[in-house]
Amino acid sequence: MYNQIAKAMREIPEDVGRALNYLEGMAANDKSLYYKEFRATVGRLLNLFWCDGLYREDYKLFGDVVAFDATYNKNKYRCPFVVFTGVNHHNQTIVFAACIVTDETDETYIWVLQQFLEAMDGRVPSSVITDGARAMKNAIEKVFPGTHHRLCAWHLLRNATTNMCSPRFTSKFRDCMLGDYEIPVFRNKWHILVEEFGVEEKEWLNEIYEKRRSWATCYIRGKFFAGFRTTSRCEGLHSLIGKYTKPHYDLSEFIEHFQRMLGHMRFREFYAEYESARGVPVMQTCIEPLEMCAADTYTREVFFLFRPILVRSGAMRVVDYQTRDNSIIYYVCRYAKPTKVWEVEWVDNGNAITCSCMRMESFGIPCEHIISVLVRRDVREIPKCLVLHRWTKKAKESMSESSSFTSELQVSNRLCILNECARMMSEVACATTERFHEARDLMLDLYSSYKALDEGNTPSKPRLGGGTNPKGHSGRKKPQRCSNCKKPGHNKTSCSKRNENAFSTQGSSTRQTDVSRQK
Ligand SMILES: [Zn+2]
Ligand SMILES: [Zn+2]
Structure with missing residues (x-):
């Protein structure tokens, strides 16, 4: 199969040329x-690796865990397509880099990982997740020697389904893999599973068991995986790639449509950012100060993941404690289940807090056992040591300050976002004549007021008439201003301040009129 691919790649120098031209255009x-x-x-392309500037910036913030995944049959040469993905502060999948390869040998993957390292200024991820392909594993051991390597839960479940052909087996296998058990319990469950289905001789199953240290919860507990254990993540990415690329695409078409997909993903992030900054969710638990603190600190998506933990902490009881030199150990049990005990260690007056379940280390948000200790100590804010910066609303704040995040990049990112906003707006606004007229006028009014401002600011044309309506442009329509709030871009009926005035008291609305008159 790979020979065929290599042959196809040799026969298409003009397509390779177009693909490289496209990337050169992007680089401009x-x-x-x-x-x-x-x-x-000469002339025979084997591998093509690329990663754009915004994702290199993202990697600096969210490159702790990287998934490394090959997909097939996404272009007309049937070349494997490798994507490096991560998770942003809204718990969304982001793409760090992509690569088209013609084979899947150790050498190829070593080259790919070396490019990745080069693009990311030598920063190695602390964890890598793969689908378990041997060549990938070998390359990771060689290029990222200290990195923890794990297998993708979604791929394992999919392989379990195809190899064992039993939905009941898959669901029990899933429980063994994702269930929060101790090692002896896991082993016991595995033996029961193998016996029940009579599959002691199944080669696939034995191989998987050999690799258990890279997939079973009991072995990887405490290793951070940035929300990567949700099995839907991998599936979601595969279906998104499938939506944007067609099997008949050549290389340049493939790259172009893949980049379009990245634009869509960026818009999704922008939208989550917007939702996250808007308002405060209604508090639902009885430990409101902690819930409020979480709502302020975490992005909305992460807050919604955290709230059920706050709820569960209500069923936790601190049953005993022990004071040591520099720390206090709290023993925590679930209400009505006294047999299982968790140990929460409160070190150095709360500067470090750990729990034996290690979920803080795995997920980056505190567990219900730690929360129950916070409640017992009447702590009303989530201690700093329990807040992982990458899950907070401020995760990306440092990015806009960094020098490598150039203004050109910001502009192209904004363009992407506004294009998507306009597309969304157009879809709903075209439904009726009334909406169409309103949306068209709003957009054109805003456009002409910006345009006029830009032209008014150029030194060759002196600012006349307040800079918004330079003379000599007699054909130009004067930018419309709202008669209610005096701002451009909308009219009295669509004014956002309209309701404020309508519902405010007589006195305050009079005051507002006075202020505007003074100006
Ligand atoms: Zn815990
Ligand atoms: Zn207004």
């Missing part, structure tokens, strides 16, 4: 775009 707009091709002989 994005100075920090990284791309690299690898050719065995």
